[in-house]
Amino acid sequence: MSYFTVKYLFFFLPAVILVYGIMPKKIKPLVLLVASYLFFFWISKKLIFFLILSSLSIYFSSLGMRRIDRITKEKVEGMEKEEKKRIKQKGKKKKQILLLLTILFNFSFLFYFKYLNFFASIGNALFDIFHADFSIRLVKHLAPIGISFYTLQAISYVVDVYHEKIEAESNLFKMLLYLSFFPTIMEGPIASYPEVKDSLYEGTRLSYHNLCFGLQRIIFGLFKKCIIADRLNIFVKLTFDHILQYSGITLAFGAIFYTILLYMEFSGTMDVVIGSAEIFGIKLPENFRQPFFSKNISEFWSRWHITLGNWLKNYVFYPVSFSQPVKKISSFFKKKFNHRVSALVMGAIALFAVWSLNGLWHGAGWQFVFFGYYHFTLLMLGNIFEPWISLGCEKFSIHRKANWYHALQIGKTCLLVFIGELFFRANTLSDGFLMLQRIFTHFDLQQFQTEFFHLGLDGKDYLILLIALGVVFLISFLKERGVSIREKISLKTISLRWIIYYALIMSVILFGAYGPGYEPVEPIYADF
Amino acid sequence: MKNMGKSILFLVLLVVQIVVVSYLLAPKYNMDKYTVADISIYDILGERKDTIDVIALGDSLVYSSISPMEIWKDYGYTVFDCAKAAQLTREGYQYLKVAIDTQHPKLVILEADMLYRDTTKLKWDYDIQKLGSKFLFLKKFHNNWKKYLFSSLGEDVPYTKENIYKGFKYIPKVEPGTKVNYMSSQTKRKEINPENTEYFLKIWQLCQENEIPLVILSVPNMGTWNMGKHKGIEKLIEDKDIPFLDLNIDNPVGIDWTKETRDKGRHLNYEGSIKVSQYLGNYLKKTGLLTDHREEEKYKSWWECYRLYRKSLQEENYR
Numbered sequence: 001m002s003y004f005t006v007k008y009l010f011f012f013l014p015a016v017i018l019v020y021g022i023m024p025k026k027i028k029p030l031v032l033l034v035a036s037y038l039f040f041f042w043i044s045k046k047l048i049f050f051l052i053l054s055s056l057s058i059y060f061s062s063l064g065m066r067r068i069d070r071i072t073k074e075k076v077e078g079m080e081k082e083e084k085k086r087i088k089q090k091g092k093k094k095k096q097i098l099l100l101l102t103i104l105f106n107f108s109f110l111f112y113f114k115y116l117n118f119f120a121s122i123g124n125a126l127f128d129i130f131h132a133d134f135s136i137r138l139v140k141h142l143a144p145i146g147i148s149f150y151t152l153q154a155i156s157y158v159v160d161v162y163h164e165k166i167e168a169e170s171n172l173f174k175m176l177l178y179l180s181f182f183p184t185i186m187e188g189p190i191a192s193y194p195e196v197k198d199s200l201y202e203g204t205r206l207s208y209h210n211l212c213f214g215l216q217r218i219i220f221g222l223f224k225k226c227i228i229a230d231r232l233n234i235f236v237k238l239t240f241d242h243i244l245q246y247s248g249i250t251l252a253f254g255a256i257f258y259t260i261l262l263y264m265e266f267s268g269t270m271d272v273v274i275g276s277a278e279i280f281g282i283k284l285p286e287n288f289r290q291p292f293f294s295k296n297i298s299e300f301w302s303r304w305h306i307t308l309g310n311w312l313k314n315y316v317f318y319p320v321s322f323s324q325p326v327k328k329i330s331s332f333f334k335k336k337f338n339h340r341v342s343a344l345v346m347g348a349i350a351l352f353a354v355w356s357l358n359g360l361w362h363g364a365g366w367q368f369v370f371f372g373y374y375h376f377t378l379l380m381l382g383n384i385f386e387p388w389i390s391l392g393c394e395k396f397s398i399h400r401k402a403n404w405y406h407a408l409q410i411g412k413t414c415l416l417v418f419i420g421e422l423f424f425r426a427n428t429l430s431d432g433f434l435m436l437q438r439i440f441t442h443f444d445l446q447q448f449q450t451e452f453f454h455l456g457l458d459g460k461d462y463l464i465l466l467i468a469l470g471v472v473f474l475i476s477f478l479k480e481r482g483v484s485i486r487e488k489i490s491l492k493t494i495s496l497r498w499i500i501y502y503a504l505i506m507s508v509i510l511f512g513a514y515g516p517g518y519e520p521v522e523p524i525y526a527d528f
Numbered sequence: 529m530k531n532m533g534k535s536i537l538f539l540v541l542l543v544v545q546i547v548v549v550s551y552l553l554a555p556k557y558n559m560d561k562y563t564v565a566d567i568s569i570y571d572i573l574g575e576r577k578d579t580i581d582v583i584a585l586g587d588s589l590v591y592s593s594i595s596p597m598e599i600w601k602d603y604g605y606t607v608f609d610c611a612k613a614a615q616l617t618r619e620g621y622q623y624l625k626v627a628i629d630t631q632h633p634k635l636v637i638l639e640a641d642m643l644y645r646d647t648t649k650l651k652w653d654y655d656i657q658k659l660g661s662k663f664l665f666l667k668k669f670h671n672n673w674k675k676y677l678f679s680s681l682g683e684d685v686p687y688t689k690e691n692i693y694k695g696f697k698y699i700p701k702v703e704p705g706t707k708v709n710y711m712s713s714q715t716k717r718k719e720i721n722p723e724n725t726e727y728f729l730k731i732w733q734l735c736q737e738n739e740i741p742l743v744i745l746s747v748p749n750m751g752t753w754n755m756g757k758h759k760g761i762e763k764l765i766e767d768k769d770i771p772f773l774d775l776n777i778d779n780p781v782g783i784d785w786t787k788e789t790r791d792k793g794r795h796l797n798y799e800g801s802i803k804v805s806q807y808l809g810n811y812l813k814k815t816g817l818l819t820d821h822r823e824e825e826k827y828k829s830w831w832e833c834y835r836l837y838r839k840s841l842q843e844e845n846y847r
Contacts, residue, residue: 208531460674498538506545515667 003186003272004225009218012039013276016182020280021206028203032181032280033173039182040145047144050109051180058154059175061102062161062168065095069164099162103155110151113143118364146185148361152311153179157193159315166193174201183276187269189287189307192314196284204281214279216486219504221271226512227468229264232257233513234456240425243435248442250451251435255422260469262421263291266305290476295409297378297416308361312354320350344383351376366429374420464511546666553672571691572608572627579827580631581818582607584695584745585624585731586639587615592795593747596694597837598805600830604820605812609695616645617727624731628738634817636735637808638728640746640761640774641753647723692836698798705750705785705793711776717759728764741817746774747804748783750793773811781807798841 002008016035023031041048072091076084120136127134157178160166169175177200178193204210239246239254246254267288277284287306294300301309320326326349334342359372393400419436426432453459475485489497572580582605584590590611599607608631610623620642627633720728735742744761746753753776761772775781781803785793788800796804812818821827 208535458674494534498541501538502542502545505542506549509546509666510549510670510673512670515670 003183003269003276004222013279017206017211017279025203025205028280029177029201030173032200033177036177036180036182036185040180040185043145043186044142047142050144050147051150052176054106054109054150054154055176055179056172057102057105058158058179059169059172061098061158063170064098065161066168068094068098095162099158102158106151106154109144110147113141113147115360115364146187149188149190150179150185152190152308153192156190156311156315160193169193169197177201181277181282183273184284187266187273189270189273189285190311191285191307192310196282199282202281206279207281210281211279213486214275214277216489216501217271217275217278219501219508221268221273221275222508222512223468223504224264224268224271224472226508226514228465228472229261229268230513231457231461231465232261232264236261236425238455240427240431240435243431243438246451247444247447248439249445249448250455251442252439253452255418255425255435255439258425259418259421262425263288264472290480292414292417293410293476293480294413295406296382296413297375298382300413300417301375301379308358312358316354316357317350320353321346326350340387344380347383348380351379355379362424367423367426367432370429370432371420371424374423378416378420461513468507468511550666550669553666554669570610570623570626571695572610572623573630574691575608575631576826576829577630578632579606580608580627580633581605581821582635582637582812583624583627583631583633584609584611584637584639585620586611586637586642587645588613588697588795589641589747589749590639591695591697592699592790592797593801593804594808595696595698595798595801595805597692597696597834598802599809599812600822600834602806603809603813603818604822604827605809605818606821606827606830607694607808607812611639611695614645615642616647617642617724617731618647621727621730621734624734628734628740632738633740635743635812635815636731636740637743637745638731640744640757640772641749643720643724643728643761643764644718644752644757645724647721692833692840694833696801698841699790699795700798701790702787702797703789703791704787705789707750707793710750710753710793711755711758713755715754715756715759717763718754718756720760720764725764732768732770741815742770744770744772745808746772746776748775748779748781748796748800750776750785750789751791752794775804775807 012035016031019035020028020031037048040051044051068091072088076087079087117138120138124135157166161168169178174197178196181196181200184191236254236258239251240258243251270287274284274286285307289303289306291300291304294303326346329349330342330346333345355372355376356369357372358375359369362368362371390400392398398405422435423429423432426435457465478485489500492500572583584594584596584607586609588611591609594607594609596607596609599605608627610620610627612619615623620638624636732742744765746758746761758774758777761774765772783789783796783800783803788796788803790797821830
């Protein structure tokens with residue numbers, strides 16, 4: 001059951017709203033917990049066991065850490081400074097072991113369900129190379145839904161407790177709800193505990209305002225997914241599955257369309273997710289901030305899948321950057337060269353770790369690994385060449401804040417993103433290279449003209465796409481300029497407001513790419 | 529309270545808009561008795577009255593194996609696949625009731641695998657789905673906006689009120705079947721559950737009341753069919769005058785399981801369906817029950833459907 005199904009939108013969500021609405025304040029969070037477990041069970045059946053295990057592991061581990069802290073504090077009272085230090089060190093060691101075990105425990109499930117086959121096939125390839133008469137058997141299995149998302153949340157929670165950034169939660173039900181909250185379980189956002197804990201357990205009363213704003217957001221998500229993403233799906237599928245059949249221009253459109261599809265599908269899902277939570281008065285972190293207005297790749301990643309970026313920054317980038325070995329390497333380069341080189345090297349090591357994990361998190365496949373290192377390379381090149389670009393602009397009197405310069409930067413970033421997404425979507429890494437090569441070597445305008453209207457879309461479909469993309473662009477543009485469309489609309493007269501809402505709803509119903517002849521996009525990020 | 533009133537008014541106006549748009553876009557045929565909602569569930573209601581010779585009842589095996597247009601081209605018989613994915617016997621019975629209300633077929637073919645479908649599926653779930661299809665029939669017709677809006681733009685999308693595939697589904701994918709000797713005679717008889725037996729008897733009774741001969745057919749299916757099921761069907765019809773045509777025994781159709789199945793032998797692909805359709809056309813001819821309509825004015829639209837069917841296959845192939 002995806003968030004775009006009739007079952008979710010017309011049965012599950014309304015039923016939860018109804019039960020939530022009639023229950024007393026104290027029971028409301030419990031309603032959300034029961035609904036979340038039902039939702040999970042509905043999709044993953046007995047695999048719910050792994051979600052419970054993860055929740056219990058971080059719950060008991062965090063309480064264990066709190067206990068160690070308390071005992072250490074009691075022990076050191078009235079002790080000599082040296083003795084105090086020794087006891088504290090001992091306590092810290094115990095906490096470290098507990099943290100490490102919890103992380104390993106949670107990552108072991110993720111590894112088993114997502115990466116075991118990938119690494120086993122690498123192992124088998126190596127055995128083949130060395131002619132070893134041995135192979136690892138690949139296991140076919142279904143993973144619990146959202147395991148990549150809730151595992152990261154679980155790790156973030158337990159690490160924050162370890163660093164005493166947050167208090168360990170003593171209420172087990174709260175912990176269970178934090179990891180399983182049904183709108184976020186499938187595709188995130190990856191919310192840290194402090195970001196959601198207040199609103200998640202508040203038991204906020206249903207209000208007309210929250211209901212309206214939540215539903216608006218859901219409808220906008222449907223607009224993006226059903227009209228744009230689903231419409232582009234056939235074109236994208238055909239081009240990526242039959243690379244040799246199509247001209248380079250068609251393949252280039254395939255790559256561009258896939259990037260648009262991915263954004264519309266994922267950000268549309270986030271609209272439904274955030275809108276669903278908003279109905280219950282729960283504020284979730286945003287995952288997108290107009291990424292296609294980014295002027296460079298670094299900015300792009302601060303606007304695209306923001307919560308994953310933040311997680312990697314807080315739990316990979318900083319820990320790696322400030323680890324003892326990296327500090328040593330950095331000071332070596334500082335002595336040998338200068339501060340800039342040292343900072344570049346330190347950044348490169350940390351970014352390498354971040355992008356290795358980012359690539360692998362998206363999937364166990366070489367194309368994802370490549371996708372990670374592609375962006376790592378772009379970021380490093382950006383860091384290395386920035387001083388020279390700045391110098392060049394100064395020398396040629398190019399005003400870097402001019403609109404035309406920004407437009408060029410945005411165009412360049414989009415182009416680089418399209419290439420990255422091409423590899424991301426390609427069935428294999430070699431398919432990705434083949435497609436990229438054909439884009440530049442098979443420029444056949446005549447073939448393109450014949451193909452373009454025979455890939456599941458006719459002239460009318462393209463017109464609808466243009467209009468819908470125009471609407472999304474306009475809204476993004478205004479948001480970029482700091483205008484809150486939803487607040488603006490809420491200030492209009494009721495008749496105008498209703499006309500806008502009806503237009504949105506009816507356009508989804510009429511122009512949505514569903515029913516005979518279309519193939520809706522499967523939830524892409526739910527597979528990660 | 530004020531907000532509640534506003535919300536209700538908003539929803540009422542929305543429903544009105546949806547209803548108006550639905551009726552504007554829905555095809556307007558066969559509506560004297562059945563509504564567009566029924567047409568969205570039962571494709572056969574799009575056919576002209578009393579024009580269908582054979583009704584093929586079943587699940588995905590039917591729409592994957594029998595292409596009515598191929599039979600039309602070679603024999604001039606009008607066959608319609610009254611089939612949907614995982615159709616239950618109770619749904620099949622309902623479909624047949626609706627079908628013979630507007631058609632007087634000369635023969636009903638019942639695909640046997642449907643009689644082994646698990647019927648433990650909750651009935652309320654089925655009722656909700658049926659109710660959903662009734663009210664959300666726009667799902668099937670919403671794309672008709674292309675017919676009415678911007679009609680001058682690009683190539684006009686061919687649209688006909690009739691189902692040009694006549695219930696068939698074109699799937700060219702190839703995924704070879706690997707089972708060996710799936711019709712081993714050693715297999716023990718598999719019993720048909722009480723609900724399926726009950727609805728089979730209802731289907732048979734309905735055919736008898738309308739004087740329509742019933743034939744049980746088992747299309748080539750390496751995935752779920754076996755000798756146990758074959759014996760179960762034989763037992764079911766042992767005291768009834770119902771022919772049983774099992775195309776799995778000795779492969780009379782000549783299916784090449786390395787090329788003519790789309791999912792390892794569970795369903796046939798387009799190539800396999802051509803063979804079954806030819807075999808079935810020949811079988812229908814031998815019954816002597818049907819006449820060739822290819823030259824008849826009343827069936828002119830079948831030729832138009834056939835043209836669109838071919839064009840559609842070419843386009844799909846191009847993909």
